[in-house]
Amino acid sequence: MIGFYAVGKPGLKWLEKDQHMEITTNVKQAKDALIKNKLIAIPTETVYGLAGNAFSETAIKKIFALKKRPEYNPLIVHIKSFAYLNEIAKDIPPDALKLAEYFWPGPLTLVLKKRDCIPDSVTAGRESVAVRVPNHLLTLDLLAQLDFPLVAPSANPFGCISPTSAQHVQNYFNKEIEVIMDGGLCVRGIESTIIGFEHNQPILYRHGALSIEEIEKVIGPLALQTNSDSRPNAPGMLSRHYAPRTDLHVTNNVNQTVKIFDGRKIGLLVFKDRLVDNGIIHQEILSTNGDITEAASNLFSAMHRLDRLNLDVIIAEKFPDNDLGKTINDRLERASKRK
Ligand code: AMP
Ligand code: MG
Numbered sequence: 001m002i003g004f005y006a007v008g009k010p011g012l013k014w015l016e017k018d019q020h021m022e023i024t025t026n027v028k029q030a031k032d033a034l035i036k037n038k039l040i041a042i043p044t045e046t047v048y049g050l051a052g053n054a055f056s057e058t059a060i061k062k063i064f065a066l067k068k069r070p071e072y073n074p075l076i077v078h079i080k081s082f083a084y085l086n087e088i089a090k091d092i093p094p095d096a097l098k099l100a101e102y103f104w105p106g107p108l109t110l111v112l113k114k115r116d117c118i119p120d121s122v123t124a125g126r127e128s129v130a131v132r133v134p135n136h137l138l139t140l141d142l143l144a145q146l147d148f149p150l151v152a153p154s155a156n157p158f159g160c161i162s163p164t165s166a167q168h169v170q171n172y173f174n175k176e177i178e179v180i181m182d183g184g185l186c187v188r189g190i191e192s193t194i195i196g197f198e199h200n201q202p203i204l205y206r207h208g209a210l211s212i213e214e215i216e217k218v219i220g221p222l223a224l225q226t227n228s229d230s231r232p233n234a235p236g237m238l239s240r241h242y243a244p245r246t247d248l249h250v251t252n253n254v255n256q257t258v259k260i261f262d263g264r265k266i267g268l269l270v271f272k273d274r275l276v277d278n279g280i281i282h283q284e285i286l287s288t289n290g291d292i293t294e295a296a297s298n299l300f301s302a303m304h305r306l307d308r309l310n311l312d313v314i315i316a317e318k319f320p321d322n323d324l325g326k327t328i329n330d331r332l333e334r335a336s337k338r339k
Contacts, residue, residue, distance in 0.1 A: 021170070021178060021179075021180065022179050022180070023170065023180045024179060024180070024181060024182065025138060025181060025182055025183075027138065027141050027145065027181075029179055030042070030142050031142060031145050031146060033178050033179045034051070034059075035053075037052070037053060037059045038052075038062075038178050038179075039051065039059065039063060039066065039177055039178070040178065040179040040181060041163075041166070041169045041173075041181060042136075042139045042142065042150070043139060043166070043181055043183025043184065043186065044078075044136045044183075045105075045106070045107060045134060045135040045136050045188045045209075046134070046188050046189070046191050046192050047154045047155075047162040047163055047189070047191060047300065048154065048155040048162075048163040048164065048165070048169050048180075049078070049134075049139075049150070049155055050063055050066065050067060050155040050169075050173075051150040051151065051152040052150065052151055053148045053150065054075075054077050054118070054151045055119065056148075057121060060121045060122060060151060063075065063151060063153065066173065066177075067156070067157055068157055068158045069158045071121075073124065073158075074123045074124040074129075075122050075123075075151040075152070076109050076151065076152065077122065077129055077130065077131045077132075077149050077151055078132060078133070078134050078149060078150045079131055079132070079149045080140065080143035081133060082100050082101060082133060084149070085100060087115065087117070088114065088115050088129060088131060088149065089110075089112035089113060089115060089129060089131060090113050090114075090115055092113075093200040094200070095197070095201075096195075098218060099218060102218050103218075104135075105133040105140060106135050106210070107135070107188050107191075107192040107210050108132060108192055108193050108195065108208075108215075109130050109131065109193065109194045109195070109206075109208075110195055110197075111128050111131075111196035111197070111205060112128060113128060113129075114126075114129035131149075139183065142181070155168075155172065156169075159240060159242075159243055161242055161300055162190075162191065163300070164186040164297075164300045164301050164304075165186070166181075168301075168304055185297075187297060188209040188297055189209075189296060189297035189298060189299060189301065190208065190209045190296045190299060190324075190327055190328075191206070191209065192208045192209055192210070193208030193209060193215065193327075194206035195215070202215075202219055202222050202223070203222070203223045204223070204224050205225060205237070207327040209324070211324050211326070211327070213322070213323055238334070239334060239337045240334060240338065241334040241335070241337075242303075242334050243334065244306065244314060245307055246267070246307050246311050246312075247338075248269075248332070248336045249261075249313060249316065249336060250316045250317075250333060250336045251316070251317065251318060252317075252318050254268065254275060255275065257315050258275065258277055258280065258315060264312035264313055265281050265309075265311045266315060267281055267306040267309055267311040267315070268280055268282070268314075268315050269302055269303065269306060269314055269316040269332075270283065270285055270286065270316075270317040271286055271287065272285060272287055272290040273285070282306060282309055282311070284298075284302035284305065286298045286302060292319070292324045293324055295319070296327060299328055316332045316335075316336070319332075
């Protein structure tokens with residue numbers, strides 16, 4: 001029998017290995033589960049996804065239920081290649097084609113007019129569908145072997161810190177997912193950038209792993225949507241999201257904020273410089289070289305580590321407001337909201 005010893009009271013206890021869940025790199029096993037309308041976790045370059053057959057109402061229902069995700073929050077469809085885009089979207093604006101060709105596989109999601117094959121439950125009743133080709137070899141291999149695309153929101157309970165490793169997924173969903181595909185740490189570590197189109201003009205719906213600057217190099221100026229829970233075109237972008245259980249404060253002045261919380265158990269989340277203060281229990285430095293891309297890729301794993309330390313407060317340093325600093329600030333702001 002496969003198993004392991006766990007220390008507990010009154011002593012060592014033999015635990016049988018969980019029969020329901022496998023962390024694996026076996027694509028066939030993942031494929032078999034999906035064909036039976038089961039959910040699996042997939043690695044992508046952004047974060048780990050909780051994936052199911054995008055054409056299966058059964059699988060879609062399971063995703064919303066397991067994540068406790070509100071039904072008004074539509075899902076992103078993950079497809080195998082740029083060539084497949086035409087199967088699920090129509091009337092595609094020229095700039096969308098340009099972006100897809102340039103950035104896919106990659107962390108860019110496009111919101112386009114949907115074809116009838118996409119169920120209303122995927123799009124929360126909208127006539128548009130969000131779609132991307134993820135950039136991870138294991139998941140691309142899996143998608144190539146399937147005759148359906150995957151819906152794959154992040155593999156975490158709604159509102160919690162996104163998972164960037166197979167272990168994070170297992171910590172959230174130990175028994176509920178049959179297969180977790182292990183693709184290592186997510187290279188980008190932060191969600192995709194979402195672009196929609198109004199009258200064929202591109203509009204940024206969500207800051208993400210591709211900076212506005214990178215996108216504008218390909219298609220020119222990009223209009224922005226202001227952040228608001230009520231904005232009609234990017235439903236589900238709630239002000240509180242990506243949040244640890246520990247209170248998180250974002251500040252331009254870490255030294256000063258540390259003084260305000262004097263006497264409390266403090267953890268720090270900073271860009272590049274360590275703070276000298278003996279009262280601080282743990283510091284996470286996101287990039288000692290001051291590399292913003294590296295900082296973005298480390299953000300969620302650092303938040304996971306800090307959240308396990310039973311701190312009173314996490315103090316997070318606000319980033320320079322350009323390039324991926326905008327995306328990091330967006331996630332920190334949402335993580336800091338209490339509701
Ligand atoms: P995620 O939770 O990271 O998988 O991203 C899903 C997000 O994509 C949603 O919260 C929406 O903001 C956006 N989205 C998905 N589908 C659509 C759609 N049809 N129209 C507009 N935004 C969408
Ligand atoms: Mg998510």
